[in-house]
Amino acid sequence: MPERTGGKGSVTNAVWSLVVPLKPLALAKSRLARSVGASRPGLALxxxxxxxAGALACAAVADVxxxxxxxxxxxxxxxxxxRIVPDVPAAGLNAALDHGARAVRSGRxxxxxxxxxxxxxxxRPLELQRVLENASVFPxxxxxxxxxxxxxLLSAAPDAExxxxxxxxxxxxxxxxxAVEIALPDVDSVRRDVDTAADLRTALALGVGRHTARYSARMQATAYTYDSQTRSGSVLLDDGTPVPFEAPAFDAGGLRLLRPGQxxxxxTDGAGASLRITLVTLQTF
Structure with missing residues (x-):
């Protein structure tokens, strides 16, 4: 790794503006579709x-x-x-990032x-802070x-594009x-993007934020009962709540058999007393 020195183009004790691009949720995380089905847009959000939330909690970040x-x-x-900026270029990821960068620098x-x-x-905010501090000495x-x-993550000092x-x-x-590659140990949370079911398992093992934790919990359950004649049964949500499912939900999952404890x-559709299971299949993440 190049020597970390200050100089022209470097940022010392920088307060950063982060630009985060997000596709329309209906199109986001397409590689997860096979693993999470109709839950994909909600999981992407x-x-x-x-x-x-993690970025805004980082002491080195001024705004997102x-x-x-x-x-x-x-x-x-x-x-x-x-701060939400419409994707005016509508020309892909890098055009969106350039547009966001211009929006930031038009005011700052x-x-x-x-x-x-x-x-x-x-x-994790502290890991992001370490990455940004390391980035701050390079253009x-x-x-x-x-x-x-x-x-x-890709960074640019004030006088760099x-x-x-x-x-x-x-x-x-x-x-x-x-651009200089940042070679830091122990910043796994800043490296762990999620494109596949395996990525999601790794992120969950690292410890995800409250939104992903809550949403992924709603996608998981334990088989409680199953009647092979009617192809119906029930599952236990992770909070212990039993929820029944009918044959269409079982058939939608492509299963042949379900054993209690799996x-x-x-x-699902609805919430609370109106919660209805629309698909049940083996866990894929």
Whole structure:
């Protein structure tokens, strides 16, 4: 790793503006569709909520700008304290980040910027602070994702352009663009983006924020009873509440048999006394 020294283009004790891009929820996290089914949009929102909440709790962060055209997601993230900027370019991830960066610097011309993924549900403020402090001595810097292929954070000092190149093997592109790779141990929560069921399991093991924890808990249950003749039965939610399911919910999950005690993934409709299970299948994360 290059020597960490100050100088032109560096930021000392920076207070950062973060730009977080978020697709419309109906399109977000498409690679999770097979594992979480119709719960995917809600889970994508929960990831973004925990990312924004974790970022705003970081002492090095002044504000968070979310670039999105999803009105419902924008409203929820604004409640957490994020500033919502419409995705006017509507030309993909990097165009959205450039647009967000311009929105920040139109009001704060000398702002230090960092682009941050919206799918970091285990984000810890102190780990993010360490990453930003490390980034602050370079004109541009980036943090590779847990897989070592993509990027979860890209920073730009006040006199540097962000020049994002996210998507696919962005680690190599950001390095080739002159950004310095941040090589810090013990910042797993800032690296752990979630694209697959395996990623989600790892994030849950790290410890996710309250939004993802609450939403994922609603997606999990334990088989309680099952009648093979009627293909109906019941599950126990993780709080111990029994909820019945009928044959259409069982059939929707593609199962042949269900044994009491098996962990299952469920999809539901309604709430409280009106809660209805629309799908029950084996747990996939």
């Amino acid at each position: 929960a990831f973004a909520q925990d990312t924004v 700008v979310v670039v999105t055209d999803d009105a419902a997601a924008g409203a929820e993230l604004a409640r957490l304290g994020a 011309p000398g702002a230090a910027l960092a682009a941050l993924n919206a799918d970091l549900p285990a984000l 541009r810097a980036f943090l590779a994702d847990a897989a070592g292929i993509g990027t979860t 962000l020049a994002p190149s996210f998507g696919g093997p962005s680690r190599a592109r950001h390095s080739a663009s002159g 962990r299952v993934r469920i999809e």
